[in-house]
Amino acid sequence: MSNSPGADGRTADSPDTEHLLREALETLAGEVRPAPDAYRAAHGDWQRRERRRRLILASLIVVVFALAVVLGLLVLNHAPTGPGPVPHQPPSP
Template sequence: MNVDTSAEDRLRSALADAAETVHEAPDAYRRAQRHWQRLELRRRAVMVSLVLVLVILACAAGIWALSGASPAEHVVFDDRGHGRGVLRLAPGAL
């Protein structure tokens, strides 16, 4: 029991001595906070840039796909079916 308490006391005094030699700068917290804010701003800017690039690529792919369509062949409004997709009004209905 005596050996454990002496080792514990020596460790406690060594840690206390080491803690006394540490002197923090007066503006250490403000500097660390500015650093964290810069990192957060950079992270958000990277995320916004990635989302913007993805949206631009999706729009470009859509425009490319639509530009290759033939005007004679409509995919969305196909009036070659059995009356599906086409609204036929009687003359003078409007």
């Protein structure tokens, strides 16, 4: 026996395999019943994850901003108070 497809695309060994498979899958799909509150639960989980993600992002932004301010103040606090490398000359009249 050969497994080469015929003129209609079916093989000689299994002419109705696709049809039988489709019927079996449709029967199985017909027996599946979703939980009555599945959408509400999934939506609640999604909203909870979104709020958590936004809270973490906002917290990270606050921490980075505060760290930048503190480091800037430390650098300014440790700056030399003496005259810089360019001497200050009074303006000529």
